[in-house]
Amino acid sequence: MPAPAMSADEIAKLLEKEFPQAFFPGCGLTLERIDYGDVRVRRAYHEDHLRPGGTISGPTMMELADFAMYVAVFSAIGPEPLAVTTNLTINFLRKPAPADLIAHARLMKVGKRLAVGEVNIYSTSMDEPVAHVTSTYSIPDR
Amino acid sequence: MPAPAMSADEIAKLLEKEFPQAFFPGCGLTLERIDYGDVRVRRAYHEDHLRPGGTISGPTMMELADFAMYVAVFSAIGPEPLAVTTNLTINFLRKPAPADLIAHARLMKVGKRLAVGEVNIYSTSMDEPVAHVTSTYSIPDR
Amino acid sequence: MPAPAMSADEIAKLLEKEFPQAFFPGCGLTLERIDYGDVRVRRAYHEDHLRPGGTISGPTMMELADFAMYVAVFSAIGPEPLAVTTNLTINFLRKPAPADLIAHARLMKVGKRLAVGEVNIYSTSMDEPVAHVTSTYSIPDR
Amino acid sequence: MPAPAMSADEIAKLLEKEFPQAFFPGCGLTLERIDYGDVRVRRAYHEDHLRPGGTISGPTMMELADFAMYVAVFSAIGPEPLAVTTNLTINFLRKPAPADLIAHARLMKVGKRLAVGEVNIYSTSMDEPVAHVTSTYSIPDR
Numbered sequence: 001m002p003a004p005a006m007s008a009d010e011i012a013k014l015l016e017k018e019f020p021q022a023f024f025p026g027c028g029l030t031l032e033r034i035d036y037g038d039v040r041v042r043r044a045y046h047e048d049h050l051r052p053g054g055t056i057s058g059p060t061m062m063e064l065a066d067f068a069m070y071v072a073v074f075s076a077i078g079p080e081p082l083a084v085t086t087n088l089t090i091n092f093l094r095k096p097a098p099a100d101l102i103a104h105a106r107l108m109k110v111g112k113r114l115a116v117g118e119v120n121i122y123s124t125s126m127d128e129p130v131a132h133v134t135s136t137y138s139i140p141d142r
Numbered sequence: 143m144p145a146p147a148m149s150a151d152e153i154a155k156l157l158e159k160e161f162p163q164a165f166f167p168g169c170g171l172t173l174e175r176i177d178y179g180d181v182r183v184r185r186a187y188h189e190d191h192l193r194p195g196g197t198i199s200g201p202t203m204m205e206l207a208d209f210a211m212y213v214a215v216f217s218a219i220g221p222e223p224l225a226v227t228t229n230l231t232i233n234f235l236r237k238p239a240p241a242d243l244i245a246h247a248r249l250m251k252v253g254k255r256l257a258v259g260e261v262n263i264y265s266t267s268m269d270e271p272v273a274h275v276t277s278t279y280s281i282p283d284r
Numbered sequence: 285m286p287a288p289a290m291s292a293d294e295i296a297k298l299l300e301k302e303f304p305q306a307f308f309p310g311c312g313l314t315l316e317r318i319d320y321g322d323v324r325v326r327r328a329y330h331e332d333h334l335r336p337g338g339t340i341s342g343p344t345m346m347e348l349a350d351f352a353m354y355v356a357v358f359s360a361i362g363p364e365p366l367a368v369t370t371n372l373t374i375n376f377l378r379k380p381a382p383a384d385l386i387a388h389a390r391l392m393k394v395g396k397r398l399a400v401g402e403v404n405i406y407s408t409s410m411d412e413p414v415a416h417v418t419s420t421y422s423i424p425d426r
Numbered sequence: 427m428p429a430p431a432m433s434a435d436e437i438a439k440l441l442e443k444e445f446p447q448a449f450f451p452g453c454g455l456t457l458e459r460i461d462y463g464d465v466r467v468r469r470a471y472h473e474d475h476l477r478p479g480g481t482i483s484g485p486t487m488m489e490l491a492d493f494a495m496y497v498a499v500f501s502a503i504g505p506e507p508l509a510v511t512t513n514l515t516i517n518f519l520r521k522p523a524p525a526d527l528i529a530h531a532r533l534m535k536v537g538k539r540l541a542v543g544e545v546n547i548y549s550t551s552m553d554e555p556v557a558h559v560t561s562t563y564s565i566p567d568r
Binding site for chain 4: 302303305306331332333334335336337341342343346347350351365366368369370371372373374375376379
């Protein structure tokens with residue numbers, strides 16, 4: 001496996017500068033591990049994430065998955081903040097209790113135009129994944 | 143087409159009570175039209191929705207689509223706040239400029255266990271849709 | 285709406301030459317209507333399409349949807365047999381009885397690199413659609 | 427991991443009886459390994475699988491993935507030939523050369539109503555997967 005194109009610190013600095021709406025001090029997102037095309041991101045629990053039934057909402061998981069894919073793309077191709085999602089499919093598997101979420105994103109293909117990956121989302125409250133995502137990012141011409 | 147199972151006012155009251163994290167005074171979401179299994183929801187623009195490049199972020203559109211599907215399910219089967227998304231697929235078609243978004247959700251099937259629908263998302267800044275979503279909700283046993 | 289880039293006859297000739305595994309005399313597929321990015325294709329019923337329960341199988345519908353998208357791509361960008369599907373999502377809505385299937389494919393976006401469309405599949409045995417598909421084709425550099 | 431609900435031989439006999447359109451002597455499909463909710467199926471290469479460009483067609487891979495999921499469902503819940511796919515998403519990753527395909531299906535959730543799984547499809551001609559699938563089966567009431 002090649003070395004990651006950017007370290008966790010470099011990606012965090014890029015995000016703070018280019019995407020301050022999503023990544024800012026106190027936002028609750030942490031880059032826990034960065035390998036080449038294979039990253040782990042944590043989302044700290046906040047009560048705003050709850051939905052009826054007292055579990056964490058779907059959009060909270062979708063946003064985390066999309067963010068983890070974005071970080072995985074940087075880990076493989078370097079700083080390309082204008083990379084954009086072209087599609088995303090999520091399957092909700094289990095209802096996450098109020099607790100932190102962990103997203104493990106892994107690129108299955110890094111092409112010239114497209115990067116395709118999958119994300120398994122875990123709750124720190126249970127062993128099995130709570131959601132599974134596949135997603136494609138379009139890579140700008142360079 | 144049958145009459146909707148709930149009016150816009152009834153759905154808004156249900157959401158305020160059961161889902162205050164997503165629907166509250168000033169949240170920026172408006173139920174614009176409610177027919178049976180066919181609804182239109184508006185999301186007022188806010189600068190927090192922006193992503194690098196100055197367009198509206200994917201998670202903003204995913205959240206709106208999921209919300210519009212939830213409202214469409216109520217319009218067809220009545221008050222079931224514990225209905226949950228089982229999957230969602232989004233295709234991003236065009237980059238929405240900073241402006242309000244409109245989601246038009248339409249159920250393609252209302253079964254005993256599952257409701258399946260599609261959502262077209264429009265930006266008030268352009269004519270053609272900015273995203274297309276299909277999604278399935280699981281309906282609790284009654 | 286612009287005129288289609290190829291007529292039904294031109295597309296049929298291209299398919300017979302380039303894709304004889306799928307399109308040949310007696311294959312059961314008919315190009316019924318070709319507009320720009322908007323086509324209708326028929327698949328004649330054959331008992332090989334049945335699955336347990338006596339309804340038409342999922343793969344029969346997936347193959348038809350993919351074929352209809354391929355034809356829709358030709359109708360918009362002209363002869364590009366090396367255009368390839370990058371992803372496809374199908375939702376099965378109703379079980380089609382043994383009868384012909386009609387696929388109505390419509391491109392939602394025709395970009396330089398990608399074409400995104402949706403396909404509604406109908407059975408001639410019922411009014412409402414039996415399946416809904418969204419799919420993306422990658423367009424080769426020209 | 428529990429033992430599989432059916433052995434490879436039991437599943438093969440069920441398929442020959444209930445789904446002779448897909449599984450019959452000489453059909454080219456082999457059940458290579460059956461664990462609980464985790465199966466491997468091989469599709470022997472046939473020139474009818476080719477598409478323009480000389481690679482294996484998308485519908486060939488979609489059919490194999492759907493078949494592998496069906497077998498995985500049997501391995502977990504036993505003989506339920508009326509289990510039906512409710513949705514399927516496929517991402518095509520690489521173009522498979524003319525060679526056998528291997529599908530590795532793994533259930534991520536086995537619920538009372540729904541089973542959700544993923545399938546990685548490999549070509550015997552290359553190391554990395556050629557396609558990735560997620561799919562949901564609906565389980566009949568028992």
